[in-house]
Amino acid sequence: MSKNKKVSLSQVAQAAGVSKMTASRVLRDEGGYSEDTRARVMAQVDALGYLPNRLATVFAGDQGSTFIGVSIPDLGNEVFAQVLEGIDRKLGTFGYQSVLGLTQHTLQEEENWIRTVLSWQPAGLILTGRYHSARATEMLRNAGIPVVEIWDLNSSPLDISVGINHFDSGFDMGRYLASLGYGKIGYVGTSHDTANAATERLNGFCKAVEGAGGAVVKQLCLHDTATYYPGFYGTEQLLAATKDVECIYYQNDAMAFGGLQYCAGKGLNVPNDIGIAGWGDLPIASVMNRRLTSCHVSHLKLGQRAAEVMMARLSEEPVTNCHDIGFRLIPGSTVRNSGG
Amino acid sequence: MSKNKKVSLSQVAQAAGVSKMTASRVLRDEGGYSEDTRARVMAQVDALGYLPNRLATVFAGDQGSTFIGVSIPDLGNEVFAQVLEGIDRKLGTFGYQSVLGLTQHTLQEEENWIRTVLSWQPAGLILTGRYHSARATEMLRNAGIPVVEIWDLNSSPLDISVGINHFDSGFDMGRYLASLGYGKIGYVGTSHDTANAATERLNGFCKAVEGAGGAVVKQLCLHDTATYYPGFYGTEQLLAATKDVECIYYQNDAMAFGGLQYCAGKGLNVPNDIGIAGWGDLPIASVMNRRLTSCHVSHLKLGQRAAEVMMARLSEEPVTNCHDIGFRLIPGSTVRNSGG
DNA sequence: TTGAAAGCGATACCAA
DNA sequence: TTGGTATCGCTTTCAA
Numbered sequence: 008m009s010k011n012k013k014v015s016l017s018q019v020a021q022a023a024g025v026s027k028m029t030a031s032r033v034l035r036d037e038g039g040y041s042e043d044t045r046a047r048v049m050a051q052v053d054a055l056g057y058l059p060n061r062l063a064t065v066f067a068g069d070q071g072s073t074f075i076g077v078s079i080p081d082l083g084n085e086v087f088a089q090v091l092e093g094i095d096r097k098l099g100t101f102g103y104q105s106v107l108g109l110t111q112h113t114l115q116e117e118e119n120w121i122r123t124v125l126s127w128q129p130a131g132l133i134l135t136g137r138y139h140s141a142r143a144t145e146m147l148r149n150a151g152i153p154v155v156e157i158w159d160l161n162s163s164p165l166d167i168s169v170g171i172n173h174f175d176s177g178f179d180m181g182r183y184l185a186s187l188g189y190g191k192i193g194y195v196g197t198s199h200d201t202a203n204a205a206t207e208r209l210n211g212f213c214k215a216v217e218g219a220g221g222a223v224v225k226q227l228c229l230h231d232t233a234t235y236y237p238g239f240y241g242t243e244q245l246l247a248a249t250k251d252v253e254c255i256y257y258q259n260d261a262m263a264f265g266g267l268q269y270c271a272g273k274g275l276n277v278p279n280d281i282g283i284a285g286w287g288d289l290p291i292a293s294v295m296n297r298r299l300t301s302c303h304v305s306h307l308k309l310g311q312r313a314a315e316v317m318m319a320r321l322s323e324e325p326v327t328n329c330h331d332i333g334f335r336l337i338p339g340s341t342v343r344n345s346g347g
Numbered sequence: 348m349s350k351n352k353k354v355s356l357s358q359v360a361q362a363a364g365v366s367k368m369t370a371s372r373v374l375r376d377e378g379g380y381s382e383d384t385r386a387r388v389m390a391q392v393d394a395l396g397y398l399p400n401r402l403a404t405v406f407a408g409d410q411g412s413t414f415i416g417v418s419i420p421d422l423g424n425e426v427f428a429q430v431l432e433g434i435d436r437k438l439g440t441f442g443y444q445s446v447l448g449l450t451q452h453t454l455q456e457e458e459n460w461i462r463t464v465l466s467w468q469p470a471g472l473i474l475t476g477r478y479h480s481a482r483a484t485e486m487l488r489n490a491g492i493p494v495v496e497i498w499d500l501n502s503s504p505l506d507i508s509v510g511i512n513h514f515d516s517g518f519d520m521g522r523y524l525a526s527l528g529y530g531k532i533g534y535v536g537t538s539h540d541t542a543n544a545a546t547e548r549l550n551g552f553c554k555a556v557e558g559a560g561g562a563v564v565k566q567l568c569l570h571d572t573a574t575y576y577p578g579f580y581g582t583e584q585l586l587a588a589t590k591d592v593e594c595i596y597y598q599n600d601a602m603a604f605g606g607l608q609y610c611a612g613k614g615l616n617v618p619n620d621i622g623i624a625g626w627g628d629l630p631i632a633s634v635m636n637r638r639l640t641s642c643h644v645s646h647l648k649l650g651q652r653a654a655e656v657m658m659a660r661l662s663e664e665p666v667t668n669c670h671d672i673g674f675r676l677i678p679g680s681t682v683r684n685s686g687g
Numbered sequence: 688t689t690g691a692a693a694g695c696g697a698t699a700c701c702a703a
Numbered sequence: 704t705t706g707g708t709a710t711c712g713c714t715t716t717c718a719a
Contacts, residue, residue, distance in 0.1 A: 013491070015696060026706045031698065040704060056489050061466040062406050063696035067711055070698085072402075074446070074467075082432040083630075085425065092422040095449050104464065106414075107445040109435050124444065126401040127414075149396050151353070236633040268634040290423075290601075291631070293576040294608040355712060366690045371714065380688060403712035407695055410714085 014055045022051040034059065065128060071152075075317060076124035076132040078108040078117055080199075083232040086259060086287050086306050087135070090157065093310020094133060101318050103130065110135075112199035118143040125150055131317050137161040137168070138201055153320040157313045159204050160331055167320065169313045169330040170204075176302050176334045177208030180256060180284055181215025183336055187343055189254040189282060190221040195241035195266065196258030198228030205233070205258050208286065212256055223256075225249040233258045238265025254282030254342060260289040260301055267299075267341065282342035300339030308332060354397045362391040374399065405468060411492075415657060416464035416472040418448040418457055420539075423572040426599060426627050426646050427475070430497065433650020434473060441658050443470065450475070452539035458483040465490055471657050477501040477508070478541055493660040497653045499544050500671055507660065509653045509670040510544075516642050516674045517548030520596060520624055521555025523676055527683055529594040529622060530561040535581040535606065536598030538568030545573070545598045548626065552596055563596075565589040573598045578605025594622030594682060600629040600641055607639075607681065622682035640679030648672060 020030035025044060032040055033048040051057070065072045075098055082088045095105045106129060108120035118140045124132070125146060131153040139147065147154050147165055154166040161168035184192060194212070196205050213223045227245050231237040238257055242265065245255065257263035263285030270277050277283050285292075288303035309332045320326045338344075360370035365384060372380055373388040391397070405412045415438055422428045435445045446469060448460035458480045464472070465486060471493040479487065487494050487505055494506040501508035524532060534552070536545050553563045567585050571577040578597055582605065585595065597603035603625030610617050617623050625632075628643035649672045660666045678684075 017696080027697080028699095028706060029704085032705090035698090044704080056485065058462070058486065058489075059466050060406075060468060060696055062402050062412075062468050063711095064698075065711095066400075066402050066406050066695090066713095067697045068699070073463075077447075082422070082428045082435075085428070088422045088425070088428040091447075092449065095422075095447050096451075099449065099460075102463070104467075105447040107417075107431075107435050107447050109432065109439065111436075120439075122398065123413075123442070126399050127444075128400060128402050145396065146398065149398075235630050239634045264631075265634045268636060272636055290575050291604075294579045294605045296608060296612055353712095357712075367713080368690060368715095369688085372689090375714090384688080400712055403695095404714075405695095406697095406711090407713045408715065 013060075014057045015060070016057070019048065019051045019055055019057045022055065023047040071130040071321075072128050073103045074106050074124075074127060074129040075103050075314075076108065076121070076127075076129045077105040078110050078120060078132075078134045080110055080112045080135055081232060082109065083234055084259070085234075085261060085289055089306035090135070090310040090313075093307040093312075094314045095310075097311045097314035098317075101314075103314075103318070112201065112203065114138065114140045114143070114201055118146075121146055130321055131155070133157060133313050133317060136201075136203060137164070138203070139165075153317055155313050155317050155320075157309060159207065160329065162329060164328055167316055167326060167328045167330070169309065169316055169332065171304055171309075171332050171334050173204040173207035174211035176286070176304075177211030177213075178215045179211075179334075179336050180208075180286070180302060181212040182219065183338070184254055184256070184282065184284060184342060185216050185219035185221050187282075187345065189216075189342070191224045191249075191251050191253050192216055192221060193245045193249060193252040193255045194223055194226040194257075195238060195245055195255055195262060196226075196228055197231055197233045197237060208258075224252060234261045235265040235268075238262030239269045240265075242266040242269040252281065254284065257283070257285045259287045260285035260292050260299060263299060263301070263341075264291055264295070267295075277341050278343045284339075284342055288337060297341060298337065298339040300342045301337045303335040303337055305332065353400070354395045356397070356399070359388065359391045359395055359397045362395065363387045411470040411661070412468050413443045414446050414464075414467060414469040415443050415654075416448060416461070416467075416469045417445040418450050418460060418472075418474045420450055420452045420475055421572060422449065423574055424599070425574075425601060425629055429646035430475070430650040430653075433647040433652075434654045435650075437651045437654035438657075441654075443654075443658070452541065452543065454478065454480045454483070454541055458486075461486055470661055471495070473497060473653050473657060476541075476543060477504070478543070479505075493657055495653050495657050495660075497649060499547065500669065502669060504668055507656055507666060507668045507670070509649065509656055509672065511644055511649075511672050511674050513544040513547035514551035516626070516644075517551030517553075518555045519551075519674075519676050520548075520626070520642060521552040522559065523678070524594055524596070524622065524624060524682060525556050525559030525561050527622075527685065529556075529682070531564045531589075531591050531593050532556055532561060533585045533589060533592040533595045534563055534566040534597075535578060535585055535595060535602060536566075536568055537571055537573045537577060548598075564592060574601045575605040575608075578602030579609045580605075582606040582609040592621065594624065597623070597625045599627045600625035600632050600639060603639060603641070603681075604631055604635070607635075617681050618683045624679075624682060628677060637681060638677065638679040640682045641677045643675040643677055645672065 020027040284300040360367040
């Protein structure tokens with residue numbers, strides 16, 4: 008037993024003294040064979056350490072693979088790590104596997120990855136973001152498999168969309184901050200080569216602020232990942248460039264926390280000297296000494312929902328094509344609490 | 348063009364007026380065909396939107412797949428998200444893809460995942476941890492593919508090991524804290540159903556502390572993920588149960604940060620009233636107002652190295668079987684700075 | 688420079 | 704309750 012060479016179904020069948028069709032039936036629990044036959048086959052499966060070759064199964068015919076291609080921009084941003092965790096755990100409960108692609112926020116990387124992953128005949132694809140290159144879009148259309156676009160809610164998705172309306176979530180925060188009397192507001196985030204959800208939030212935010220007569224006086228988009236330290240030095244840069252900012256909106260809570268730490272180090276009182284608002288309600292918020300003004304989104308749930316919708320689609324259940332996960336503004340106490 | 352049905356190589360060949368062998372040669376850049384032929388084939392590839400079926404390629408013959416199975420305990424722990432990022436990015440540069448498995452720290456989950464992923468004929472496997480079920484170990488041995496065990500350095504790995512010596516890293520911290528005069532020390536971490544790296548660190552830590560005449564008076568292992576909030580409430584529990592702890596060692600920096608926040612909320616001065624030490628030198632440490640006593644490990648590099656070693660092994664370059672990534676104690680300022 | 692045939696491991700279909 | 708045969712898409716091998 009346990010040879011170095013791979014054991015095939017024919018070998019099991021031969022050892023058990025049956026045809027490979029019979030062995031195949033036993034392994035698939037198809038029924039239509041004697042108990043004695045079943046026992047003989049299974050005994051050889053154990054003895055030889057047989058592992059099926061699913062490549063051959065998928066290749067042979069009707070059954071699809073259990074691969075789901077999952078593209079994620081990067082894992083340094085905790086938000087996406089949570090989304091991926093939600094996706095993979097849920098897929099796992101259905102016996103499916105994620106084939107990962109870290110696209111680094113670029114459409115070209117995504118396109119390359121899509122081309123490769125499609126060649127593995129995945130059962131479906133889950134893609135972060137609604138923007139894809141023209142070639143990618145064409146490949147996706149031709150692939151004939153379910154595609155779930157997550158993160159940005161897309162009212163006319165390629166196939167199915169699961170996410171939230173980032174524009175609205177930014178708008179709500181802008182309106183809230185304006186309602187507190189903030190007039191000159193700054194933004195600190197990161198930039199990428201393509202339109203993305205953070206940009207949508209910023210757009211919504213600006214619209215609300217400007218609609219209320221305020222102004223987003225400075226927008227800082229760093230070439231970095233959206234985490235603690237860029238929030239810290241971004242705040243430094245922003246305050247150096249613009250003296251009279253009353254409040255700063257950050258791309259996410261990690262960056263906002265970096266900003267809070269910068270302010271604390273400089274003796275700036277939050278919220279008296281400056282207001283701080285983040286996004287995402289990340290785990291770190293749970294241990295801060297005061298509630299961070301933010302926007303709650305259940306990233307794990309978003310991932311799970313995406314996986315569930317994919318599974319429903321694959322089992323040909325009817326599935327609506329737009330799934331709004333929702334968000335909730337968290338007033339918090341890192342901004343002042345009434346118009347001033 | 349762009350039918351719903353998949354386009355095969357034969358169809359491309361037929362459309363181009365050549366045999367499928369010729370088309371195959373063109374697509375693989377094998378040479379041995381006229382420029383005219385090449386042009387005709389490529390024109391049809393474009394026109395029909397042909398995408399190769401890599402399943403068939405792998406299935407057909409000698410070439411292995413470009414899948415690498417990657418098992419990771421969970422992504423809620425930032426440490427593992429970084430490791431995965433390092434692995435997947437590096438694999439990507441070689442044209443390989445990660446097939447993810449989140450094993451939730453259980454050997455049974457890992458075994459199930461290994462069985463499934465092996466049926467997809469991966470080129471190799473990267474597994475977190477050195478402990479596997481007996482069946483898993485047998486399958487791994489029989490698979491005849493490279494297996495890289497990461498995280499714990501394993502002096503007698505199944506195949507190749509990339510990681511650090513967690514026992515030593517805990518030992519160093521224990522010795523350091525003892526050298527500062529700490530005698531009664533607590534520990535806050537999480538527990539799982541199997542021996543793991545955090546346990547190794549704790550073992551090394553205890554040995555050093557006890558060897559120096561001190562004592563780890565309380566070890567708290569929570570059933571939770573190793574992140575901020577468990578660090579916070581774990582600290583509360585630990586201090587409630589044990590009055591005279593002088594210093595607390597945490598499973599990682601995220602938990603340590605939760606502990607710091609708890610202390611701050613209770614008016615406990617760090618390090619005067621209590622010392623705090625973490626592990627991992629996570630990104631959050633970069634924006635804290637003082638240096639967290641910790642242990643630096645380059646998680647991203649660990650992942651990258653694992654992927655590099657895998658690639659080297661697959662290209663049959665000689666590869667040593669033990670790769671120590673190393674660690675570095677960070678004295679920090681969340682413990683007192685001299686014997687007392 | 689090109690093509691025809693065999694075969695990879697499994698399943699579907701039909702026959703016994 | 705069983706087994707033979709064709710087949711999936713591609714590459715290898717050998718022949719032209």
